[in-house]
Amino acid sequence: MYTIETIDELRQYIKNVRQSGKTIGYVATMGYLHEGHLSLVQAARAQSDIVVVSIFVNPLQFGPNEDYEDYPRDLKKDQQLLENSGCDVLFAPSVSEMYPREMATFVELPELSNKLCGRTRPIHFRGVATVVCKLxxxxxxxxxxxxxKDGQQVAVIRRMVDDLNLPVRIVSVPIVREADGLAKSSRNIYLTEAERPHATVLYRALRAAADEIVAGDRSVEAIIQRMADTISAEPGVRLDYAEMVDTATLQRPDTIEGDLMLAVAAFIGRARLIDNIPMQVEGNRVRLL
Amino acid sequence: MYTIETIDELRQYIKNVRQSGKTIGYVATMGYLHEGHLSLVQAARAQSDIVVVSIFVNPLQFGPNEDYEDYPRDLKKDQQLLENSGCDVLFAPSVSEMYPREMATFVELPELSNKLCGRTRPIHFRGVATVVCKLxxxxxxxxxxxxxKDGQQVAVIRRMVDDLNLPVRIVSVPIVREADGLAKSSRNIYLTEAERPHATVLYRALRAAADEIVAGDRSVEAIIQRMADTISAEPGVRLDYAEMVDTATLQRPDTIEGDLMLAVAAFIGRARLIDNIPMQVEGNRVRLL
Structure with a gap:
């Protein structure tokens, strides 16, 4: 596995790969890799000749009071994990390589960015869309x-790629969970031993709501309210949001039908955690994804 | 010359060109082609194996009270002109091909878009950046x-390409003028016979300012004021703006030094016309571009 730190060097490598007619699968990460990331690498590995992974903690997507400085980093360990996962190239640029001067250009999706996580993180998805467009x-x-896992991010990126005609296929890969259901996240490291058991409430709330829908419950507001109540009742957990949305538009549906996503976010100690369950509903037929 | 109307068909063509190792030069236009456009085609022709020209009157860059509906169109004549200019492919998509649904994604350059033409056309450069990114x-x-000719547009596109790492080289091509100095523009057709002679005041004002700078005048505000006065004094002409700006940042410079652009805009009857003179100033040495 090569580690490449500059855009020019990566472009040269990519050009050679392209000229040889090989396909490229790409995984964008902020590092501190866990099994969730590695499942993305595996999916890319299975479908591509060459797998490129980037590690870049993108300052543009962190708000002023968020955890940009504290965000966990361990490049050495990440390199080892990627080496063993069939990654061909790690692209690990510095902040000054990605942002040599103040950005004047932003990719904005206002309607998809002001919902769910966008309510507490108003500039987050502008930063995500802009850096993913760059990458x-x-x-x-x-x-x-x-x-x-980052369901809103998937919606934002899919829509950006579609709207801007970016010549790339976007693939979303299912959430990888701990044995007790907690979604794998680099930010789980913020949880203290005392907080850790309570963090499962996100998945418990989602799972109960999903089960209700599978069982035939079709009352949008009541299901959302029960998810919110479950999370709010958990000791040491502060609800950010509980929602049911159309997977693509992120708007709350009038009826439980089509491609939907149950999505929650909560603060636990220093951590802000998110989780979701996407599903396809056709009448009585419910397929959890 | 092929005329291609769908994105899929163009992508297939481009893929074949790419696989054969040929280079592609591209000219984005809104049609109703004049010698200014054809000089772009010639520049592309001289430096590329394959020349692609697009004709698309982009609704996204017109304000609600602007001339989107009235904007002149003549595809048949444009096709003939391009055929004779060495264009290989004309891409002429419909509005629904470019915008199959309402856009949720916008490429924004707020700092470069709120100046000069952006003051009277607040959404214009968002529309330009977004469609050029798509194209x-x-x-x-x-x-x-x-x-x-569209000096602010060149600054916006250069900065967008640079900030978003778009893999393309941007080339700007000098303004083509009528014998009396009026910059060629599709919108000159809006001028009545009575208005037409007065339209030369834009270039006269710019040229006088450029001559003053060449002669050693270095008073930013006074030079700007004289351009404004010249245009305002012309019968039937209403000044929009007269400015001197850094070519890249579009900010008014403190001193006349570096890459600068004299830029003016004015309303004449139904037409809103723009013009500029870019220059490089190094001390006493002034190079008009």
Whole structure:
């Protein structure tokens, strides 16, 4: 596995790969890799000749009071994990390589960015869309793999790629969970031993709501309210939001039908955690994804 | 010359060109072509194996009270002009092909968009940046050619390409003028016979200012004021703006030094016309571009 730190060097590598007719699968990460990330690498590995992974903690997507400085980093360990996962190239640029001067250009999706996590993180998805646009233009992959864990991010990136005609296929990969259901996240490291058991409430609330829908409950507001109540009742947990939304538009549906996502976020100690369950509903038929 | 109307068909063509190792030069236009456009095609022709020209009157860059509906169109004549200019492919998509649904994604350059023409056309450069980003992603050219006539547009596109790492080289091509100095523009057709002679005041004001700078005048505000006065004094002409700006940042400079642009805009009857003179100033040495 090569580690490449500059855009020029990566472009040269990509150009050679392209000329040999090989396909490129790409996984964008902020590092501190866990099994969720590695499942993305595996998906890319299975479908591509060359797998490129980037590690870049993107300052543009962190608000002024968020955890940009504290965000966990361990490049050495990440390199080892990627080496063992069939990654061909790790792209690990510095902040000054990605942002040599103050950005004047932003990719904005106002309607998809002001909902769910966007309510507490108003500039987050502008930062995500802008850096992913940059990275896709640098790596120029055939397909890019994103975790369903960040469900709103997937919606934002899919829509950006579609609206801007970016020549790449977006693939979302299911959430990887701990044995007790907690979604794998680099930010789980913020949880104290005392907080950790309570963090499962996100998945418990989602799972109960999903089960209700499978059982035939079709009352949008009541299901949302029960998720909110479950999370709020958990000691040491502060609800950010509980929602049911159309997977693509992120709008709350009038009826439980089509591609939907149950989505929650909560603060636990220093951590802000998110989780979701996407599903396809056709009448009585409910398929959890 | 092929005329291609769908994105899929163009992508297939581009893919074949790419696989044969040929280079692509691209000219984005709104049609109703004049010698200014054809000079862009010539520049692309001279530097590329394949020349792609697009004609698309982009609704996203017109304000609600602007001339989107009235904007002149003549595809048959444009096709003939392009055929004779060495264009290989004309891409002429419909509005529904470019915007199959309402856009949720916008490429924004707020700092470069709120100046000069952006003051009277607040959404214009968002529309320009967004559609050019789309078109560059569709055509995937090695180089794209834009007229210096739209000097602010060139600054916006250069900065967007740089900030978003779009894999394309941007080339700006000098303004083509009528014998009396009026910059060629599709919108000159709006001028009545009575208005037409007065339209030369834009270039006269710019040229006088440029001559003053060449002669050693270094008073930013006074030079700007004289351009404004010259245009305002012309019968039937209403000044929009007269400015001197840094070519890249579009900010008014403190001193006349570096890459600068004299830029003016004015309303004449139904027409809103723009013009500029870019220059490089190093001490006493002034190079008009």
């Amino acid at each position: 896709l233009n640098i790596v120029q992959p055939d397909a890019a793999y994103f975790g369903q | 560059l992603n569709i055509v995937q050219p090695d180089a794209a050619y834009f007229g210096q």
